[in-house]
Amino acid sequence: MNAVLPVSVVIPTRNEARNLPGCLRCLSRFAEVVVVDSGSTDETAAIAKHMGARLIPFAWNGRYPKKRNHILINERLAAPWVLFLDADEQIPETFCDELARTLPGSDRAGYWINYTNHFMGRELKHGVPQRKLALIRVGRGLFERIEEDGWSTLDMEIHEHPVLDGPTGEIAARIDHRDFRGLDRFFTRHIDYARWEARRHEVLHNQGLGSAAHLTKRQRFKYANLDRWWYPFFYFAVAYFLKRGLLDGRAGFDYALYKLWYFNAIRGLIDEQRRAPHEG
Incomplete structure (x- = not known):
């Protein structure tokens, strides 16, 4: 039996009923799963609750912090690591196995994550590789603070970069990213x-x-x-x-x-x- 991974998975959502079930089904090995929802009008919230995730409603007021920093600053997470995952991403067993080998005893503040992209129904095996600093040790940093003064409607840190206190590493196993919905x-x-x-x-x-x-x-x-x-x-x-x-x-x-x-x-x-x- 696989040990529980010391990672809280945080999934920001808004109207992700189509993608969320596939994402959640891959997360049984993690310490907890948190869905942070921005007022979805579809079945996103109901799906999250039904599949055992902790649901946190989020309403952005146009000021700091946005969604991911809100979780890092204001919520008590169950694990020492947090992985920010999108609803259209699915985690394979190989990724979980690498986390199990890598995280115990790690001195890193965070890890870069690699992704397999899909577009127009096809896996993109080439092109510019996608990677994000999405696995963060809790308490070792936040996403950069940008005062937007009302010029953005994006309530989540999409392009803001994590600023971490300490060295980073990289997880080689890829997350499956199906980022195409028309x-x-x-x-x-x-x-x-x-x-x-x-x-x-x-x-x-x-x-x-x-x-x-x-x-x-x-x-x-x-x-x-x-x-x-x-x-x-x-x-x-x-x-x-x-x-x-x-x-x-x-x-x-x-x-x-x-x-x-x-x-x-x-x-x-x-x-x-x-x-x-x-x-x-």
Whole structure:
């Protein structure tokens, strides 16, 4: 019999009734499962309760903290580690086995997690790899604090980066990420992300990139160049050619192309923000 993993899994949700059951069914080995729900109007809350998760309602007032930091600051978690998981992500046994080997005796403040992406019904085996610092030792840090002053409607730390006190490691086993629920939702979600990234870019540049020492080399490169005309095409070339996204067929091409559109939208929003004071 497998021992219980010393990890609290926290799943932020809003109208995730379609994805949540598959996510929850994979979590029997964890110390606890917490669903933090932003006023879902579907069966999300009922599913969470029925499947044994602890349900925490969350209503964001537009100020700090947002959803993930709210949990880290205000909730007593049952385990010394917290894994932030999206409802469209599913954890395989190989991931649990690696946690069981890695976490006992670990001196790390957090771990980077790797993901297997799916798009348009196909697993993307190539392209730019997705990874997040999503496994955090409780009490060793929070997601970066960004004062948004009402310019964002995103109630969860989507692009904010964890700032941890101590070294980090990496879990090699991948989480299965099925992040595709139709192009309409894909574009709507990424328009919101583009608005946020454009504002975040300007805040960082006003403060100076040196003020964000916690950013990785890859993140620092992105924020240094998001406003450059060539950056969307650079990302496409890296994802499609250098990282061999072309081997994923049409799904790989479309995903790289839509990312080109996304980064070009961010650049356009940045330009618009910079023109606005002079046009007023």
